[in-house]
Amino acid sequence: MSSIKKLDHLFGMLPNPKTESWKYTNIKKFLPNDLLTTVDAEYKNLDSKTINKNILSVNSPFKMWFKNDHFDKQESILPKGVSVKKISPNNVDHSGFYFNENGDDYNDKIIPSKLFKNQEEHDNFLKINNQAHKNCYLIEFERGFNCNEFIEINSLFNSLDSSLNQQRLLFLIHPKANVKLLEQVFDHSNKTNLHHSVSEFICLKDSIVEHVWVQQAIQNSCTVKTNYTIQKNSSQTNFYNLSLNGKMIRNNYHVNLLETSSSTNIHGFSCIKNSDHIDNYINVMHSAEDCKSSQLFKNLFTDNSSGVFVGGIYVDKDSQKTEAYQQNDNILLSEGAQIDAIPKLEIFADDVMCSHGCTIGQPDVDAIFYLQSRGISKKDAQALLNFAFLNDTFKDISCDKLKNIIIQLVSKQLNLKNNS
Amino acid sequence: MLKISNLKTKINNTNILNGIDLSVKPGEVHAIMGPNGSGKSTLASVLAGKESHEIIDGSIHFLNEELVGLSPEEISHLGVFLSFQYPIEIPGVSLMTFMKACLDQRHEKLNKPAMPASDFLKKMRETCKSLNIDSDWLSRGINDGFSGGEKKRNEIFQMLLLNPKLAILDETDSGLDIDALKIVSSGINMLRNNTNSFIIITHYERILNYVVPDYVHILSEGKIVQSGGPELAKQLEKTGYTEIVK
Numbered sequence: 051m052s053s054i055k056k057l058d059h060l061f062g063m064l065p066n067p068k069t070e071s072w073k074y075t076n077i078k079k080f081l082p083n084d085l086l087t088t089v090d091a092e093y094k095n096l097d098s099k100t101i102n103k104n105i106l107s108v109n110s111p112f113k114m115w116f117k118n119d120h121f122d123k124q125e126s127i128l129p130k131g132v133s134v135k136k137i138s139p140n141n142v143d144h145s146g147f148y149f150n151e152n153g154d155d156y157n158d159k160i161i162p163s164k165l166f167k168n169q170e171e172h173d174n175f176l177k178i179n180n181q182a183h184k185n186c187y188l189i190e191f192e193r194g195f196n197c198n199e200f201i202e203i204n205s206l207f208n209s210l211d212s213s214l215n216q217q218r219l220l221f222l223i224h225p226k227a228n229v230k231l232l233e234q235v236f237d238h239s240n241k242t243n244l245h246h247s248v249s250e251f252i253c254l255k256d257s258i259v260e261h262v263w264v265q266q267a268i269q270n271s272c273t274v275k276t277n278y279t280i281q282k283n284s285s286q287t288n289f290y291n292l293s294l295n296g297k298m299i300r301n302n303y304h305v306n307l308l309e310t311s312s313s314t315n316i317h318g319f320s321c322i323k324n325s326d327h328i329d330n331y332i333n334v335m336h337s338a339e340d341c342k343s344s345q346l347f348k349n350l351f352t353d354n355s356s357g358v359f360v361g362g363i364y365v366d367k368d369s370q371k372t373e374a375y376q377q378n379d380n381i382l383l384s385e386g387a388q389i390d391a392i393p394k395l396e397i398f399a400d401d402v403m404c405s406h407g408c409t410i411g412q413p414d415v416d417a418i419f420y421l422q423s424r425g426i427s428k429k430d431a432q433a434l435l436n437f438a439f440l441n442d443t444f445k446d447i448s449c450d451k452l453k454n455i456i457i458q459l460v461s462k463q464l465n466l467k468n469n470s
Numbered sequence: 471m472l473k474i475s476n477l478k479t480k481i482n483n484t485n486i487l488n489g490i491d492l493s494v495k496p497g498e499v500h501a502i503m504g505p506n507g508s509g510k511s512t513l514a515s516v517l518a519g520k521e522s523h524e525i526i527d528g529s530i531h532f533l534n535e536e537l538v539g540l541s542p543e544e545i546s547h548l549g550v551f552l553s554f555q556y557p558i559e560i561p562g563v564s565l566m567t568f569m570k571a572c573l574d575q576r577h578e579k580l581n582k583p584a585m586p587a588s589d590f591l592k593k594m595r596e597t598c599k600s601l602n603i604d605s606d607w608l609s610r611g612i613n614d615g616f617s618g619g620e621k622k623r624n625e626i627f628q629m630l631l632l633n634p635k636l637a638i639l640d641e642t643d644s645g646l647d648i649d650a651l652k653i654v655s656s657g658i659n660m661l662r663n664n665t666n667s668f669i670i671i672t673h674y675e676r677i678l679n680y681v682v683p684d685y686v687h688i689l690s691e692g693k694i695v696q697s698g699g700p701e702l703a704k705q706l707e708k709t710g711y712t713e714i715v716k
Contacts, residue, residue, distance in 0.1 A: 415522070420558040422542035423518045423551075424572040424628065425579070434571065438562030438611070445562075467571070 065174045074358040074390045075329040080272050080298040082212050082242050106234060106264050106459065108200050108452045116205040119185050119217055131195040131227075137188045137220070173302075175274050179216055179248050186218040191257075195227035200262070200449060203231055207245065208238035217247040223257040223285075230260045232452065235268065242297065243271040250278045253285040253312075260448055262290040265299055266459065272298035279305040281312040290444055291318030291330070291347075292456065294463050299328045305343070306335040313342040319443040321436070321463055323352040332376075333362040336369040336399075345376040348443050350436055351387035359391045361406065367398040376406040381439060383413065383432075433466040471496045471667050472517075472636055477528035478692075479516055486512045488692035489528070494636070497664040501678055501703060502671045504689035505711045510671045511555055513689070514640040517669075518552035519545040532636065547579045549635030553625040553642045555671075561611035565624070568612050569594065569631055576632070597630050601657050618645030626657040637661065638669045643677035655680030675707040688714055 064081075065072035112129045115122040121134055128134065207215040215237075223229055235245055245268065253259055265273060273296050279287055293299050299322075305314045320328045334343045349357050359378045380389045393406040413432055421431035440460060447453045460466075472494040479487040486509050494500055504510050516523050517530060519542035530537040537545055560568075570590060577584050585593075598605045601623055613621045622642050629637055639658070643651055658668065658681050670681060678686075678700060686702040687694045688711070696702065696714055706714065 414558075417558045417560060419515075419518075419520055419542060420554060420560075421568075423546055423554075424568070424632065425543050425546035425576045426571055427543050427575065428541065430571070430575065434563055434568070435560065438560050441562030467574075 063174050063178055069174065071173070071331060071360070072329075075298070075300060075327060077244075077272065077274075077298060077300070080242075080327065081244060104236060104266075105204065106232070106266065106455055107202060108232065108449060108455065110199045110202050110232075112197070112199055112201040114189070114201060114203045116187075116203070116217065118207055119205075119215070121185075121187055129195075129197045129199070129201065131192040131197075132201070133190045133192075135188050135190075137186050173276075175246055175276065175302075176248065178214075179218060179246060179276075186220060188220045188222060190222045191224055191227040191229050193224040193226060195224070195229065197228070197230070200230040200232045200260075200452060203233040205233075205235045205247070206238060207235070207243065209241065209243065212241040213239075213243050215243055215245045217245075219247075219249045221249065221251045221259075223251065223253045223259055225255040225257060227254075228258045230448065232262045232264070234264050234266075235273065237268045237271050240270065245271060245273045246276075247274070248276045248278070251280070251287065253279065253281045253287060255283045255285060255309075257282075257285045259285075259287045260290075261287070262292070262447060262452065263301075264292045264294075264456075264459075265296055266292070266294040269295045270297055272296070272300075274300040274302070276302040277304065279303075279314070281305065281307050281309065281314065283309040284311040285309075286312065287314045288446070288448075289314070289316045289318075290447055291316070292444065292459075293318065293320035293322070293328055294459065295326075296322070296328075297326055299326075300331065301329070302331045302333075304333045304335075306337055307341040307343065308337050310338045310340045312338070315344045315346075315446070317344075317346045317443045317446070319348045319350075319440045320357065321350040321352075321440065321460070322355040322357070325354045325356075327356050327358075329358040329360075331358075331360045334364070334374065336363070336365040336372045336374060338366075339369050339399075340371040341369065342373040343375070345378075346443055347378045348440055349378075349380045349389065350383060350440065351380065351389060352383045354384070354386035356388040357390070359389070359408070360394065361392070362394040363396070363404060363406070365397040365399050365402055365404065369399045370401040372399060372402040372404065374402070374404045378407070379409045379411075379439070381411055381413065381436070383436075429465070430467060433461075433464045436464050437461060437466050471498075471533060473529075473531045474517075475529050475531075477513075477516070477530060478526045479512060479523045480526055481512075481523055485526075486523070486692055487516065490689075490692070490694060492687065492694065494667045494669065496635075496667055497662075498685065499662065499668045499670065499681060499683040501683040501686045502669060502689055502694075503673065503686060503703065503706060508689045509692040510689055511640055512692075514552055514555075514638045514669070514671055517545075517638055518542055518550060543575070546632075547576055551629050551632055551634035551637045553622075553629060553637065553639040555640040555644070557613050557616075557621040557625055559611070559613040559616070561614040563612055564609050565612055566594065566608040569628065572628075572632065593631065597627055600630070600660065601627055602653055603627060619647060619650040622646055622654060623650060623657075626654050630657055630661060633661070635665065636667050636669070638671070640671045641673065642670070643672055643674065651677060652680060675703045678703050 064077055067073055067076050113127050115125045291301050303316050322328055330347050332345050345361050347359055361376045363374045365372050378391050391408045417435055418431045444456050474490050474492040477487050477490040502510055525538050574584055683700055686698055688696040
């Protein structure tokens with residue numbers, strides 16, 4: 051039923067605090083020593099109905115199901131203009147994909163992650179994924195694709211032992227396509243697993259991508275979510291990262307604005323507790339002029355939870371008229387909570403507007419008093435302020451229905467009553 | 471309705487109020503005036519239950535309940551409202567959500583059924599109209615991006631919705647232009663009746679031309695040094711505080 055392969059050699063490849071980009075996150079601390087195995091269970095045994103109570107859904111007619119890293123074609127419903135096909139890992143490892151000169155087309159030569167300078171040398175997880183992942187799926191959106199509905203991408207995993215669950219998705223967004231994705235991962239086992247998902251986005255001319263990643267259903271496991279994105283002329287991406295649960299969460303966003311007038315917004319929040327840990331590692335490269343980027347990450351820490359924010363902005367010497375903003379705000383709700391924040395700006399052009407800001411604070415007693423004076427209990431006042439603090443990060447999601455679901459989810463997490 | 475006796479407070483070992491005595495009966499409007507640093511805002515905050523102020527002596531009775539030791543929300547549920555001198559900005563929570571939460575908690579506390587959504591919306595819109603407030607405000611964050619005058623109007627808006635028995639208005643007139651002052655004053659007069667009382671803290675006489683007080687008190691160094699009728703405010707306007715607070 052399931053074939054399990056010991057992957058001890060991969061355990062040694064995991065980053066440690068001596069790895070610069072993992073300086074403040076010792077991932078091995080969160081994992082059992084007997085990891086790693088890979089999951090190759092019969093995926094049909096995984097029933098999507100059993101996760102329905104946990105799933106965050108906008109009841110979209112369009113869904114993609116991945117079960118133990120296999121695409122479930124029968125259960126998935128794709129809109130017209132979208133295709134999913136399995137591609138050989140060898141193509142990705144050694145040949146990959148690339149764009150031709152006019153940028154409107156591609157053929158199989160370079161993967162986006164390779165466009166990030168020496169990325170694989172620094173990213174051990176990418177190495178692991180390159181060596182150990184079994185399936186890679188190319189999800190292609192045709193030219194001019196336009197669907198108002200979010201496509202819900204749900205990935206399910208289960209295993210008998212603690213395992214390394216990997217996934218590799220390559221999104222190819224053709225010119226003028228407008229794509230909305232809601233992505234989640236679910237873990238059926240009660241073991242401490244390590245989920246590692248690499249998504250690569252190739253956004254061609256005039257395309258728009260809205261990608262919402264919700265991390266709320268995996269409580270005992272570690273998750274590493276990596277997005278590599280390259281953007282062509284006048285393309286636009288909006289990434290939303292909502293991290294509500296997880297023993298250790300690492301979110302990597304690498305965006306390369308390759309051509310003029312492209313833009314990216316990367317917004318995220320976390321509200322974690324116990325001894326959970328979140329690490330947001332953001333890297334935006336402005337490789338062309340007249341591009342815009344915005345990073346906004348807010349975190350609430352309770353109990354002995356901890357976090358890391360590393361926000362990178364790189365502006366190439368020819369990338370004039372760049373606008374790049376970065377903001378990271380943190381509230382520590384308990385004495386045991388902790389955050390390490392590192393803004394990294396490397397700007398080699400002289401006609402740019404760039405800013406970065408970082409705040410670390412405690413609850414605002416004057417604001418709490420203001421709410422209490424209107425009859426709201428101290429506990430609810432704090433919850434309301436926490437909600438207000440996080441709200442900025444997801445208020446621009448284009449779908450009101452999804453936004454309302456997120457409001458309910460966050461309210462529940464914050465024990466906030468009557469928030470509608 | 472309200473009886474303050476020998477109220478003494480301190481913050482960080484500094485005495486602020488040094489023995490306040492004040493009685494407010496139902497339907498009365500009391501104005502409290504005084505130079506900067508005389509303890510006016512401290513008095514307002516203490517009445518509303520701010521925890522950072524330590525009460526070292528005295529008592530505050532409101533409708534036969536001792537307020538000292540009660541939390542701000544418990545005081546609010548008894549019917550006390552404080553309009554802030556510097557209303558807090560809370561982006562991310564709409565005024566609508568905020569007021570719904572306030573009323574729901576109040577009703578729950580008073581064992582009253584929750585206000586139906588349609589009644590709530592109707593009340594919100596009517597109150598907006600009475601204060602010449604654009605109903606767009608309801609979906610904006612609390613005081614988010616509001617001008618000083620708009621924030622003060624928002625305080626009066628909240629006051630009218632919560633319908634308190636005692637409203638303490640801490641320099642609600644500061645930062646208002648003449649038109650806004652008239653709107654705010656009319657809001658106060660709308661609530662004023664034989665059962666509701668007001669304590670208006672102000673530096674200037676002008677709001678008292680629109681909301682005529684029954685009593686004017688002058689506070690200096692944490693004590694009421696003089697009390698009188700509306701004419702006391704007029705006298706202050708002419709002479710300033712130095713003549714009276716010698």
